[in-house]
Amino acid sequence: MSGLAILGQNVFSGIAIGGVYALLALGIALIYRSTNVTNFAQGDITMLGAYALYILLEQLGLPYPIAFLLAIVVMGIFGWLFQRFVYYPLRNRSFLPVIIATIGAGILFQNVALVVFGSIPRKVNPVFASGGFTVGGVYFDLQYIVILVVTAALFVFQYLFFEHTSLGKKMQATAQDKTMAQLLGIPVALMIAFTFIYSTILGAIGGMLVAPIYFVTNRMGSTLGLKAFAACICGGFGDVRGALIGGIAIGLIEALGAAYIAPVYKDAFPFLLLLVFLLVRPQGIFGEKVSEKA
Amino acid sequence: MMLEMKGVSASYDAVQAIRDVSLEVNEGEIVCLIGANGAGKSTTLKVISGLLRPNAGEVIFEGKQIQKTKPEEIVRLGISHVPEGRRVLPGLTVRENLELGASVRKGLSKADLNKEIEHQYELFPDLGRLRNALGWTLSGGQQQMLGIARGLMARPKMLMMDEPSLGLAPIIVKQVLETTKRISKEFGTTVLLVEQNASMALSISNRGYVMETGRITMSGTSKELLSNPQVNEAYLGGRSRKLKG
Amino acid sequence: MKMNLNNPTLREKFKPSALIAIAICLAVVVLFPIVVTSRYIVNLVILAAASGVAALGLTVCLGYTGLLSMAQAVFYSIGSYAVALCTTRMDIGWWGGMFLGLVLAALMGLFLGFASLKVSGRYLAMVTICVQVVFALVLMNWREVTNGADGISGIGRPWLFTELDDAQKFCWFSLAVLFICVLIIWALKTSKLGRSMRAVRENEMAAECLGVNTLRVKVIAFLICGVLGSLGGSLYASGFLYISPDSFVYQNSVDFLSMVLVGGTDSAFGAVIGASILTFLPEALCDLESLYLVIYGCIIIVVIIFMPDGLWGYVDRFMRRFSKKKMLPEVKQALAVGECDCDEVLHIENIGMHFGGLKALDGVDYAVHKGEIHALIGPNGSGKTTCINVISGIYTPTFGKVTFLGEEITGMKPHIIARKGLTRTFQNLRLFSKLSVYENVLVGSQRAGGSEEEIIDRALAAIEFVGLKDVAYEQCRSLPYGHQKLVELARNLAGKPKLLLLDEPAAGLNESEKEMLGDLLIRIHKMGLTMLLVEHDMSLISKLATKCTVLNFGEKIADGDVDEALTDPQVVEAYLGTKEVSEDDA
Structure with a gap:
């Protein structure tokens, strides 16, 4: 393999995995924008999405599209339950109890998964059985291409939905000013529930996309979730563009760092970058203000 | 009678904000609520629009009790509240802000919506010029205009405006209030206006109420109040009387 | 920590019941490994x-x-x-x-x-x-x-x-x-x-x-x-x-966090309880080990939602029901304020504070002299609170100079300014709401330094002065609003201030409370404390203020005696507005 091909290979896989981080980060960003909640359970929601696909696809033997759609429906319902039982009771408390509750929820999800599925890693088959193809020395895994296509499609959908539908605009209004949204007759509680449902689905889709690449385990979500956070902060919390660019940046840095600096520290690079961001440029790439009011 | 408040008291946590407030607004009137900062004027509006639940008393709108109704439903009944500080949605454009103003109206066709938005642009020419600008880029006066126009998009029976003059230069205050008067005439909209700028508010309204430390202390036609020396008591502790002689 | 048994807080800490508890714990520590021999x-x-x-x-x-x-x-x-x-x-x-x-x-x-x-x-x-x-x-x-x-x-x-x-x-x-x-x-x-x-x-x-x-x-x-x-x-x-x-x-860090949350974060005993429970529980349920993990996740969520103070919080509240009401130590001295050795206490020269394009303050000057109650007034949004924030160091002004007792304090950190004797209250109360009244005032008293004994004496004097002795051990958030305002005042007075900035002290008070506050401020003034007062209530201003500065749109529009300033045509216009709108059919 030539040097250029190695570079191309790493850039390709970095961007693809970065796309998954971006989806998770988008979910975190949307919830943060509309409720000010930092959802530390997003990673574990991803894990549940992967298990949902595993049950429907591998255990019940449903065809891929049906399993995929059914998993989305199930996870959407789950998102509603999550906001009803974790967010809603704590909605008027300060950020600390809410963060801790989402961490607690994450622990709960991991442990439920452990009880139900055990500690043996589960395997999910890729969307296309035929593996991939090689162009110019770079191997293009079809699952990675699926990830890229789905991520791109979801971000386009996100754009169209938020900018060109009435529901999307109502959700934006809710995120920007809840009191004013109420005064305009927008049912704010419902909009927040939608936001949680949508964000949960985004996380779950991320999980379904990586399920064939990683093994599905109850712990798979925690690193994914933390990296999505890193992406979110690098991109400026609550910023849609930021989530996309932050996610891809994290994916690339991880892939390139592993390839050219030290493979064993693959997981460390995103966090080192984030540390630098937090201490040197806390407002993120696009400059949303970080410092919180007392 | 369009709106009636009977003995309403309300508080934020431990702080009692208004006590035993009773007032009436008749159809087609412009009624103003004046008084110094912290007198409870904004709180009164918040109680009417459902943002704050009163601890006692009744709020009756067109014969129906609404003190326990949710804010989003009160909007549907026909009360539109333009809150203090403009509250333009910063990340949406002028046009989107206006569209959301009409979101409570069921069955409004796209064409009618466009027609009404065009009509707002005629009322407020600045907004027409800036229709695609994001909310936060507008100047204070433009945001105030947008707030009012958005409030009108709900086609309310009653429009409540909270301190439209706050932080605006006098010439713009004048524009805003003149527009208010035109709106009331043109659409027959009832207006409940909260203002610190007492002289201006009284000069465009039919009737007025004066609030002091959470209570209504005076009421009457605007003409009466304008010439009442006690009105400035509420603002300057009676100091300007000496000046006027 | 100096161990001095004459120290009143230590005496309070090591009261007999606490000593007994310590002795029991000590006995457990010594005896436990002797009694329990199971290696496991x-x-x-x-x-x-x-x-x-x-x-x-x-x-x-x-x-x-x-x-x-x-x-x-x-x-x-x-x-x-x-x-x-x-x-x-x-x-x-x-x-x-x-x-x-x-x-x-x-x-x-x-x-x-x-x-x-x-x-x-x-x-x-x-x-x-x-x-x-x-x-x-x-x-x-x-x-x-x-x-x-x-x-x-x-x-x-x-x-x-x-x-x-x-x-x-x-x-x-x-x-x-x-x-x-x-x-x-x-x-x-x-x-x-x-x-x-x-x-x-x-x-x-x-x-x-x-x-x-x-x-x-x-x-x-x-x-x-x-x-x-x-x-x-x-x-x-x-x-x-x-x-x-x-x-x-990371998982282990989350475990440690869970321990203090389950036990209760606000007490040393909470950490021990949490650590013990989360160490022994899995062993006790070892047959159900995987199910235990689910229980574990549930416990954390339930505890956070329903028991924000953790298990120890419950025990503590239960014990408090049986303990007798605590009495405040005796007040040993009268309240004192700081001495100013300079006639011009505060001098503000050409202060500007711009937030982006917004000019909250634009070239404001005034001086506060020793022994004055100086009122700073103006309509909503005229820059009064911004001015207080600049003086107390929360904002660094865009330009201009603040001098306190002859020393320039522009741009200094708030705690340094506070230690020089310049102290402030806040418009929307900023109390330490989960701390007791006494503790709130103790924190304020710490500013003037001295030994723990002196800190306590000053705090007690301040509590006595505002008349909150009976509720001194109550949590601040459980007090009625009027009392909370007094706590904030006492907290500032305990630190021997030389200049007190009051940001709308009467906001939210009813007539009788306002009356009381006014009398209290007059008493403080008679003790020789200089004050800068931001207030909307004109009756309070006329009762208290000796001098007055009026702001509008970030600029000074009048300055001088209260009556003079309030009858200034510009001031009247700022407050009542002008009648520019046509009056044809009003």
Whole structure:
């Protein structure tokens, strides 16, 4: 393999995995924008999405599209339950109890998964059985291409939905000013529930996309979730563009760092970058203000 | 009678904000609520629009009790509240802000919506010029205009405006209030206006109420109040009387 | 901490009931390893004690100071590896290793402490997570030092009068360490530092404006957190004689967090209870081990939602129902205010404060002289509060100069300005709402310095002065609003102020409360305290103020005697507005 091909290979896989981080980060960003909640359970929601696909696809033997759609429906319902039982009771408390509750929820999800599925890693088959193809020395895994296509499609959908539908605009209004949204007759509680449902689905889709690449385990979500956070902060919390660019940046840095600096520290690079961001440029790439009011 | 408040008291946590407030607004009137900062004027509006639940008393709108109704439903009944500080949605454009103003109206066709938005642009020419600008880029006066126009998009029976003059230069205050008067005439909209700028508010309204430390202390036609020396008591502790002689 | 038994807080702390409790705990520590001989249980007790010590670090950091750290396993690993390496590879011994661990952990604590200068809240939590993740990977992969995933075995145990070579002796040692740490952290809570920490947790800005160096307090909190984490780690390493990197990952940090949350974050006992429960529960339910994990997740969510003060919070409230009502110590002196040796107390020259394009203040001048009650008035949005914020150091002005008692204070930090004797109240009360009235006032009293005894005397005098003696031990948030306002006043008076800035003291008060406040302020004024008063209530202004400055749109429009200023045509216009709108059919 030539040097250029190695570079191309790493850039390709970095961007693809970065796309998954971006989806998770988008979910975190949307919830943060509309409720000010930092959802530390997003990673574990991803894990549940992967298990949902595993049950429907591998255990019940449903065809891929049906399993995929059914998993989305199930996870959407789950998102509603999550906001009803974790967010809603704590909605008027300060950020600390809410963060801790989402961490607690994450622990709960991991442990439920452990009880139900055990500690043996589960395997999910890729969307296309035929593996991939090689162009110019770079191997293009079809699952990675699926990830890229789905991520791109979801971000386009996100754009169209938020900018060109009435529901999307109502959700934006809710995120920007809840009191004013109420005064305009927008049912704010419902909009927040939608936001949680949508964000949960985004996380779950991320999980379904990586399920064939990683093994599905109850712990798979925690690193994914933390990296999505890193992406979110690098991109400026609550910023849609930021989530996309932050996610891809994290994916690339991880892939390139592993390839050219030290493979064993693959997981460390995103966090080192984030540390630098937090201490040197806390407002993120696009400059949303970080410092919180007392 | 369009709106009636009977003995309403309300508080934020431990702080009692208004006590035993009773007032009436008749159809087609412009009624103003004046008084110094912290007198409870904004709180009164918040109680009417459902943002704050009163601890006692009744709020009756067109014969129906609404003190326990949710804010989003009160909007549907026909009360539109333009809150203090403009509250333009910063990340949406002028046009989107206006569209959301009409979101409570069921069955409004796209064409009618466009027609009404065009009509707002005629009322407020600045907004027409800036229709695609994001909310936060507008100047204070433009945001105030947008707030009012958005409030009108709900086609309310009653429009409540909270301190439209706050932080605006006098010439713009004048524009805003003149527009208010035109709106009331043109659409027959009832207006409940909260203002610190007492002289201006009284000069465009039919009737007025004066609030002091959470209570209504005076009421009457605007003409009466304008010439009442006690009105400035509420603002300057009676100091300007000496000046006027 | 100076141990002086004449010290009144120490006397209060070590009252008979507390001494009995301490004696019982001590007896348990001494007897437990003698009575219980099961090797299995002894090992669990060592584990619980080690976790308990580390969890105490979070009590200080999260519980007292309100800083969320998710890196306690990092400190734990530092202590563990220091002891492991020093007793196996190097001939430094357990004590040397432990000490080395403490130093390294303290350095790491300093780093996190200074990070809290840059970021706060959830972003600070994220910094700790980053450190945790990176550190865990280093432990796993720096094989030359840590031996990687294989871990280190054959770890030594300390010598303390004798070799603590069997588990029972080491168990005794661990419990003794835990006991000492609990005692220290328990005593810390009501010390000067502990009060400052809890003030920072409750309201950082108010603490800063009362003279608490909030940055220093946060750094110290992380330092203590790190040192205790490391000490716990040292106990853990020698308890099990073997360590590996997978005991020090993010998950373990979350475990430590769960311990203090379940036990209760605001008390040293909470950490011990939490650590014990989360250590023994899985063993008790070991047949259901996997199900236990679900229960564990549920417990955390349920505790957070329904029991925000943790288990100890419940016990504490239960015990309080039976304890008799606490009495305030006797008031020994009358309230005193600071002496100004300069006639011009405050001088503001050409101050401007621009926020982007908004000119909140634009070239304002005025002076406040000794013994005056100077009113600063103006319509809504005219820049009064901004002005107070500039004077007290919360904002650094865009241009201009603030002089206090002949010394320029422009751009100084609020706590430095506060310590010079310039103190303020806030428009929307910023009380330390979970602290008692007495503690609130003690924090304010600390500003003027002196021994604990002097601090207490001043606080008592201030509480007596505002008439809150009967509710002194109540939590502030349970008081009616009028009383809360008085707490804020007392908190400022206890610190011997030279100049008091009052930002709308009468807002939200009813007529009779306003009357009372007015009388109180007059009494304070008679004691010789200079005040700058921002207020909307004109009756209060006429009652109190001697001089007055009027602002409108960030500029001064009148200055001088109150009556003169209020009849100035420009002022009348600013308040009542002009009648520019056509009057044809009004």
